[in-house]
Amino acid sequence: MSFLEVFQYTRQDSIMHRLDPRSKLVLSIVCAAVSMMFMEIIPLLMVFICLLPMIAAAKSLGRWAKSMKGLGALLVFVLVFNTLLSPAENPLSYSLSLAIRLVALMTSFSLFFLTVQPDQLSQALIQMRVKFEFAFAMSMAMRYVPTLGQEAYAIMDAQRARGVELDKGNLIKRIRNIIPIIVPLIIVSIRRALSIAESMESRGFGASENRTYMEMLRFGKRDWAVALSSLLILILVIYVRFFVGLPGWMLWGLPF
Amino acid sequence: MALIEFADFSFKYLGADSLALKRIKLTIDEGEYVVITGPSGCGKTTFCRAINALVPQFHRGYVAGNVYTDGKNTRENEVATFASVAGLVFQNPENQLVTLDVEKEIAFGPENLGVAPDEIRRRVEELIDLLDLEELREKHPHEMSGGEQQRVAIAATLALRPKVLVADEPTSNLDPTSAEVILEIIAHLNKRGMAVVLVEHRLDLVAKDASRIILMNKGRIVADGNPREILAMDLCEEIGVGVPKATQVYKRLKTRGVELRNVPLTGVELAELVQEATSR
Structure with a gap:
């Protein structure tokens, strides 16, 4: 790829x-x-x-x-x-x-x-009158892609250590092998999302109607x-x- | 007026069986350095969350009593109202960095509160200088070590100019060297006049800087006072708190009949006290 x-x-x-x-x-x-x-x-x-x-x-x-x-x-x-x-x-x-x-x-x-840069893209969207929350969600998604990837690898290693054979078997078996990866990944991600939300909330996310921006695109x-x-x-x-x-x-x- | 006041505050998380905090009653004043410690599950994290209204506004549940932070009741005001009073730093630095570079991260809080752009820029430069973040300026959070991430997270919290820094085990995910750097920064901030509430297990690293230690167990405060008094108590060993090595030696000497003049918190202090006792 x-x-x-x-x-x-x-x-x-x-x-x-x-x-x-x-x-x-x-x-x-x-x-x-x-x-x-x-x-x-x-x-x-x-x-x-x-x-x-x-x-x-x-x-x-x-x-x-x-x-x-x-x-x-x-x-x-x-x-x-x-x-x-x-x-x-x-x-x-x-x-x-x-x-x-x-x-x-x-x-x-x-x-x-x-x-x-993804942050610039979201700033551009905001200045094109897209709602801040929406644009920010997008740049945050970009932000957490590598984190999620790392987590997926960690889970794969953990499951391999428990004897799940991820790269063996026919197509159907391989697709079924995704389940022990995806379920923990979703659970971990929900937990992470809660913890991120907690931190953002503590820093006043969504507090003011008149959010300012340190740098506006010119x-x-x-x-x-x-x-x-x-x-x-x-x-x-x-x-x-x-x-x-x-x-x-x-x-x-x-x-x- | 106290900076933080817990007035008979109790809290139970939704769906939990027992209270996370039981009738907590205490005040914390400006300039204090309070270290909170206790076995896991004793309510330390809930205590921190209660300071800036995450409990009971973000984490819902059964509430009794009140908490007043900077005079405002946390049951009646939103979390954001407390953003510029109590700055929270959490365990996992990765989850506190929500943007793609350091400058934007520091700017995130003040931007949310609608601070003027010039002023935000000023704070960003000031904090980059204070926390020595110059070489991280344009790094993606993913390219930083845990200690660097936590430093940025502290800077991002300080950008809101809080009166008290509340750090919930900020070093538990870090290697010893980065942990020491973070704790040094926190001690330095306290010396500059900021009140600090720190949840920490490694008492040998923080006891010397703290002005007060609070022991918690099963949702209650079981001891609260001067670090030397608290760490000299046998209660510490009973509930499993990691007493500094120097203080352990002091206690052992005491059981063998050698009484030192004071309770040491560091190796240097211990050495001095022993020298003093032997030359007498």
Whole structure:
């Protein structure tokens, strides 16, 4: 699952990281939308080539490349099966563009998730008038993922020590083996939740109607520039794609 | 007016068979350093929770009597009202860190109470400095050791500027070295004038700093007073309280007919007293 790493926030100091999450949301949705609009190899490649410098601006090319390597098997799978099974006229050309599109889509979204800290995301949501409790619940869920994972491993070890054979038997047996893991995990989590709630309550959670925030996100000039130019590009692409039509050389595809 | 006053307070958790606290009656004043100890299940945790109204507001059950913290009745006011009076630190540091970095964690409490952003920023910087959290500033809670987490949890509690720090076994999940660091911080805070209520088993580490020790057993307060008086009592061994090594030696010497002038709490004190007794 190493290809999922490209969706995980990494602490860095880069131009991309410093942008407001909201402008990055616009940017990454526009990139994704543009790559969804084409089925031809050349325009998709162009989108892809535009995305690369942005990943570089986030100082995350290495991480991105690693994830793409992890994605390799899936890409080969897409290529082979689509070529063999697709009813399209030029199946190889078609599946090649599908593969490029997948990479472009993943890269577009990774632009957002690589550079936005979950806390920032919830702050952005709050400033977009989502209720604080809701946004905070989301960032807390992120906060406790590693803790829960650790707990799950501890329980697995404990059950193994008691003789539960977790990785033996047929599929049904293996699914039934999940029960001695999941039941204690749920109980432990409920207990933990109570203890967390106690601590939050003691620190005045939900006390004041007028909650303040130490740091508000500021939508600066650079953010306006990014958001507006993304939207402009989107409009332009929609216009060309649906009203003008692509120039002939862009429609080029493999002959088979 | 006392900072904390228990007036014949009793409490039984919903669904429990017996009372967790039985007719507790005591007052704690500003500037005190109170250590509470006793066997597990004796009501120490419930006592702490009663100070900031978690009992009976968050944990419900049967209540009799009253607790007044900073003059306000805990039965009539919400937990949040006490957030800036009594700061609670709990056993498990992991469960007290709810955000993704240190600055946000410290800011969480004051933000909840609607403190102005500039003031929050000031408190964050002050506490990072006071508790030496500079190198943890941008760390995820998951990347910190238990002792570091607990330090952040204390900072987050102090950000609300409480008058009393209530710490419920803050060191029980920590290794000895981190435990000592945490206890040193607590003693330091007390020296700066903050009242402290600390539940702790390792009396050899805290008895020397405490101004008062309270022994609890089965929901009752069985002894309350000066650390030297309390630890010299045989009651400690009877209910299974870990008396400091130096005090144990004092007691053993006493049964053999050697009486020291005072009750020692640390090895250094013991050495001095023994020297004094032998040179006489």
